[in-house]
Amino acid sequence: MTRFAISAAYMAVLYAFIFLPVAVLVLFSFQDGRFPIPPFQGFTLKWHLEVLSDEELMVALRNSLLVAFGSSALALALGFLAARGLATSELPLARTIRAALTAPLSVSYLVIGLGLLASLNLAGVGLSLWTVAIGHVVINAPLCFAICTAAIGPAQQQAERAARDLGAGEWAVMRFVTAPMIMPALVAAFLLSVTFSWDEFIIAFLLSRFDVTLPVEIWSLLRSGLNPKTNAVGSLVFLISALAFLAFELSARRR
Amino acid sequence: MSLRIEDRERRRAWALLAPAVLWTAVFFLLPFAIMAAMSLWQKTDDGIERTWSLVNYMTLFGNPTYIEALFNSLEITLIVTLLSILLAYPLAWIIAEEVPERYRRLALVLAVVPFWTSYIVRSYAWSLVLAKQGVLNTALEGIGLPTLDISNSRAAIVLGFTHFFTMLLTLTIYASLTQLPPNLRRAAADLGAGPWATFRHVILPLTAPGIAVGAFLSFALCIGDYVTPQILGGGNDLALPQLIMLQLGRRADLPMVAALSIVLMAVVTLAYLVVARFMKVAR
Amino acid sequence: MTARIDIAGITRRYGDALALSGVSLTIEAGEYCVLLGPSGCGKTTLLNIIGGFADPTGGRLTIGGRDMVGVPAAKRPTTTVFQDYALFPHMTLIDNVGFGLRMRGIGRAARNAKAQEMLYLVGLKGADRKKPSELSGGQRQRVALARALAVDPDVLLLDEPLGALDLNLRRSMQEELKAIQRRVGATFVHVTHDQEEAMAIADRIVVMNAGKIEDQGPPERVYREPATRFVAAFLGETNFVPATVRQGRLHSPLGDLGLTTAPEETALTVCVRPEHVGPGRGAPGRVKVIETVFQGVHRRVRVAPEAAPDLHLQALLPVGMDAAPGDTLDLRIDTSHVTLLPAGTA
Numbered sequence: 001m002t003r004f005a006i007s008a009a010y011m012a013v014l015y016a017f018i019f020l021p022v023a024v025l026v027l028f029s030f031q032d033g034r035f036p037i038p039p040f041q042g043f044t045l046k047w048h049l050e051v052l053s054d055e056e057l058m059v060a061l062r063n064s065l066l067v068a069f070g071s072s073a074l075a076l077a078l079g080f081l082a083a084r085g086l087a088t089s090e091l092p093l094a095r096t097i098r099a100a101l102t103a104p105l106s107v108s109y110l111v112i113g114l115g116l117l118a119s120l121n122l123a124g125v126g127l128s129l130w131t132v133a134i135g136h137v138v139i140n141a142p143l144c145f146a147i148c149t150a151a152i153g154p155a156q157q158q159a160e161r162a163a164r165d166l167g168a169g170e171w172a173v174m175r176f177v178t179a180p181m182i183m184p185a186l187v188a189a190f191l192l193s194v195t196f197s198w199d200e201f202i203i204a205f206l207l208s209r210f211d212v213t214l215p216v217e218i219w220s221l222l223r224s225g226l227n228p229k230t231n232a233v234g235s236l237v238f239l240i241s242a243l244a245f246l247a248f249e250l251s252a253r254r255r
Numbered sequence: 256m257s258l259r260i261e262d263r264e265r266r267r268a269w270a271l272l273a274p275a276v277l278w279t280a281v282f283f284l285l286p287f288a289i290m291a292a293m294s295l296w297q298k299t300d301d302g303i304e305r306t307w308s309l310v311n312y313m314t315l316f317g318n319p320t321y322i323e324a325l326f327n328s329l330e331i332t333l334i335v336t337l338l339s340i341l342l343a344y345p346l347a348w349i350i351a352e353e354v355p356e357r358y359r360r361l362a363l364v365l366a367v368v369p370f371w372t373s374y375i376v377r378s379y380a381w382s383l384v385l386a387k388q389g390v391l392n393t394a395l396e397g398i399g400l401p402t403l404d405i406s407n408s409r410a411a412i413v414l415g416f417t418h419f420f421t422m423l424l425t426l427t428i429y430a431s432l433t434q435l436p437p438n439l440r441r442a443a444a445d446l447g448a449g450p451w452a453t454f455r456h457v458i459l460p461l462t463a464p465g466i467a468v469g470a471f472l473s474f475a476l477c478i479g480d481y482v483t484p485q486i487l488g489g490g491n492d493l494a495l496p497q498l499i500m501l502q503l504g505r506r507a508d509l510p511m512v513a514a515l516s517i518v519l520m521a522v523v524t525l526a527y528l529v530v531a532r533f534m535k536v537a538r
Numbered sequence: 539m540t541a542r543i544d545i546a547g548i549t550r551r552y553g554d555a556l557a558l559s560g561v562s563l564t565i566e567a568g569e570y571c572v573l574l575g576p577s578g579c580g581k582t583t584l585l586n587i588i589g590g591f592a593d594p595t596g597g598r599l600t601i602g603g604r605d606m607v608g609v610p611a612a613k614r615p616t617t618t619v620f621q622d623y624a625l626f627p628h629m630t631l632i633d634n635v636g637f638g639l640r641m642r643g644i645g646r647a648a649r650n651a652k653a654q655e656m657l658y659l660v661g662l663k664g665a666d667r668k669k670p671s672e673l674s675g676g677q678r679q680r681v682a683l684a685r686a687l688a689v690d691p692d693v694l695l696l697d698e699p700l701g702a703l704d705l706n707l708r709r710s711m712q713e714e715l716k717a718i719q720r721r722v723g724a725t726f727v728h729v730t731h732d733q734e735e736a737m738a739i740a741d742r743i744v745v746m747n748a749g750k751i752e753d754q755g756p757p758e759r760v761y762r763e764p765a766t767r768f769v770a771a772f773l774g775e776t777n778f779v780p781a782t783v784r785q786g787r788l789h790s791p792l793g794d795l796g797l798t799t800a801p802e803e804t805a806l807t808v809c810v811r812p813e814h815v816g817p818g819r820g821a822p823g824r825v826k827v828i829e830t831v832f833q834g835v836h837r838r839v840r841v842a843p844e845a846a847p848d849l850h851l852q853a854l855l856p857v858g859m860d861a862a863p864g865d866t867l868d869l870r871i872d873t874s875h876v877t878l879l880p881a882g883t884a
Contacts, residue, residue, distance in 0.1 A: 004353070007349045007353050010345055010346070010349060011346065011349055011362075014342065014346045014366075014421070015365065015366070017342075017418065017421075018366060018368070018369060018418065018421070018422060019368065019369070020384060020390075021369065021372075021377060021380035021381050021383070021384055021418065022368065022369045022372055022377075022380065024380055024383050024384050024389075024390050025372065025376065025379075025380040025383065028383065036383055037383065037386055037388050037389050037390070037393075038388065038389070038390060038393040039393075077274075078274050078275040078278055079275065081271045081272070081274060081275065082271065082272050082274070082275035082276070084271050085267075085268040085269065085270070085271030085272035086268070086272065088264065088267070088268055088271075091265065091268055091269070091272075097272060097276060100276070100279055100280075100284070101275055101276070101279055103279075103283065103284075104279070104283050106475065106523070106527065107520060107523070108475065108476075108478070108479025108480075108496075108519060108520070108523065109479065110479045110480075110481055110496050110499065110516070110519070111290075111479065111516045111519060111520055112283070112286075114290065114499070114503070114512055114513070114516050115283075115286030115287050115289065115290045115516070116282065116286050117503075118286065118289055118290050118293055118509055118512070118513060119285065119286040119289045119290075121509065122289060122293075134282055135282075137278065137282070138278070138279075138282045138283050141275060141278060141279070142279075145275065155624075155627070158620060158622060158624035159624050159625070159626055159627075161591065161611075161620070161624060162618070162620055162624035162625075162626075162685075163626070163637065163641075164610070164611050164612050165589065165590075165591075165611045165612065165616075165617055165618050165686075166612075166617060166637050166638035166641055166685070166686075166689060167612045167613075167638055167641035167642055167689070168612065168637075168641045169612070169641075170267060172641060176626075176637075177626060180628045181626070181627065181628055183628075199373055199374050201374060201375055201482055202481055202482070206503075214373075215373055215374070215375050218373065218375050218376065219375055222375070222379060222486065226382070226383060226386060230376075230379060231383070233376070234372060234373060234376030234379065234380065237372065237373045237376060238371055238372040238373070238376070241371035241372070241373075242368070242371045245371055249364075259593055259607070259608035260590060260591070260592065260593045260608060260609075260610055260611075261592065261593050262593075263610065
């Protein structure tokens with residue numbers, strides 16, 4: 001066998017492995033029967049329609065979007081401001097602060113969630129979408145901080161200096177110079193945060209109570225075992241994420 | 256005389272930092288400290304007793320269930336990490352080296368498509384594939400092979416994890432492969448190295464840090480994950496996160512949960528130190 | 539439109555290091571002043587202090603009579619042309635140049651008109667809608683200049699503004715800078731380490747070294763009569779010849795270097811420019827050529843005088859005069875152009 005054939009065969013096998021679960025998931029979301037397992041009994045959209053008319057799932061979807069966009073906006077604001085603060089001046093504790101701000105990146109979500117749960121418990125704070133959002137800001141702010149820090153280089157600092165020299169106040173510097181200059185990084189940081197929050201389960205599970213996000217709602221669906229409806233939810237989530245990614249990819253290419 | 260302009264600049268820097276620093280302190284460092292403290296307290300029938308002792312840790316390390324869970328987690332994580340590297344490296348290599356340049360990005364995006372399914376749904380999808388009468392067994396039967404009964408087992412967990420981390424590692428290894436200087440291979444060949452020698456002595460050492468970072472990422476994400484073992488493992492040999500959630504859900508034993516979390520973190524930190532040391536040696 | 543700058547006893551400390559130690563300097567309104575010195579001499583620190591990007595540790599600074607210490611850059615009558623231009627890459631040229639006016643709350647029509655005028659002034663007419671990335675290095679430099687001038691500063695600060703340009707472009711920009719300065723009338727303070735640039739452009743050269751001012755004055759004066767050995771060596775090449783005064787004449791190892799009014803028996807260093815060593819009879823007399831370099835307008839030679847073979851001299855000879863290593867020549871120092879410094883000064 002030629003080298004090319006070996007490579008092609010290897011690629012084919014790995015792609016099959018990678019695609020297998022997604023293909024099975026999507027295929028059996030159209031299953032005209034009670035179980036999402038072979039044989040395939042015919043094509044129907046009833047499970048998808050059932051998902052779309054499921055009140056609880058739709059509320060969870062709305063909650064997820066709220067938490068994802070809200071927490072990402074806050075995470076981006078915190079991360080962007082902190083990145084600027086560390087970039088513009090030489091502070092004595094800069095290294096320590098940088099380490100502290102990025103520390104949550106290296107801790108398991110489970111541990112972060114449990115720590116917050118124990119603390120909220122001790123402080124007597126009730127669980128809600130707010131506490132979920134707090135948890136998601138904790139995991140996403142370091143990410144935004146790291147991305148903004150990487151994007152703010154000497155070019156931005158020089159431009160900011162020039163802007164200040166020409167009479168710009170702090171707000172004007174940020175609005176007219178820094179933010180537009182690192183816009184691609186800001187967009188990337190925000191979208192990445194949204195993705196992470198949108199898909200995050202364990203923190204949302206630990207820190208929510210009555211109002212839950214979509215992954216938590218899906219989790220409770222799993223209790224009903226193998227079910228084409230779960231396939232349909234999964235497929236729809238996949239569709240939304242893939243479309244969002246496609247839109248991002250296209251906008252990035254246009255730039 | 257004070258340095259007034261620079262003072263102002265420093266004050267402004269602190270003002271910009273303050274929200275993030277406060278947030279991290281209140282919602283990350285403080286909870287961590289509380290958890291550390293709590294791990295030294297005890298659960299009683301009517302709440303938490305705040306006396307300091309190592310009882311939780313002693314129970315933890317004296318109880319075979321806990322030790323087993325820790326070793327289950329470590330075992331799964333190590334197998335998964337190793338398997339994923341072995342599967343991902345050739346794929347990343349093929350994409351970086353043999354796929355024509357214009358299809359490279361497409362090949363890469365396709366290799367991570369399942370990222371866009373929800374992380375819970377991914378595990379659920381594997382349980383569909385591996386179910387007793389699922390796709391895999393139907394296919395095996397169809398070609399006359401014996402069926403595999405691996406749903407709800409250690410093998411299913413490993414498979415589910417390996418699927419995810421193969422994608423992740425393909426990305427990180429691909430990134431480190433494309434960062435190699437293009438003339439490196441030519442130089443090695445010029446000096447008489449065959450393809451295998453070039454790989455063994457040039458490419459592999461240079462991509463080792465990329466592999467190490469990916470491996471650490473896989474390790475940390477894998478050992479702290481509750482969802483995959485819970486969905487695919489069927490509640491047999493518990494992994495550490497499952498045990499933690501069990502303590503939380505069934506017994507509401509927050510001090511014990513805290514102690515287990517600290518142990519989990521210690522393991523991840525240890526892995527980080529190993530990787531950091533390895534990277535220093537590699538450089 | 540223009541303002542005088544008074545710097546009195548300015549000191550700046552970074553930890554233990556003294557970047558400026560007691561610098562005093564007056565720059566007249568409308569003057570083109572060049573701060574010249576090697577890297578690390580404190581010239582950029584001084585510029586940053588004038589521009590409001592750094593504070594002095596001690597001393598006074600007034601611009602147009604107003605105390606400036608502690609006033610941030612935005613509130614000073616100064617603007618800066620930065621070394622790497624620091625243009626805003628996401629804005630068109632007209633928005634770049636109009637930025638300062640926008641910050642002053644001036645409406646779009648008015649600031650565009652002014653920005654256009656400024657782009658015209660720096661020779662970039664019709665490029666309003668371009669982005670900085672579409673420009674060459676020299677053009678970016680002009681935009682940075684236009685942007686800084688658009689707000690009508692009293693004082694324009696230029697931090698190595700020509701450093702990134704190639705030689706030809708630098709020469710033509712020097713002339714243009716000077717012309718623009720005459721047009722707008724503002725006080726220009728320009729930092730450079732290039733002594734030819736400094737001499738070509740300055741009304742006043744301030745030579746700095748190790749955080750101190752070594753000399754200041756019109757270029758010709760500073761070049762012809764350097765105040766210190768450092769200045770003599772930094773501004774072009776100089777031969778240093780030790781000498782002693784006896785009976786009103788300079789005695790050196792090279793021979794008699796002419797009359798002097800310096801007190802008897804003082805030890806001096808005589809500074810001799812290579813262009814003042816030429817063919818003729820007198821000190822140092824017979825010399826042996828060690829090395830020659832043909833430089834087009836003249837021939838540079840290094841020679842060892844017979845009177846003092848260790849005291850090598852650099853000389854610029856007419857190209858028509860043949861000199862090869864090993865030849866002997868008769869050379870003479872034009873004693874009317876030498877500068878005397880106390881011996882042993884740095």
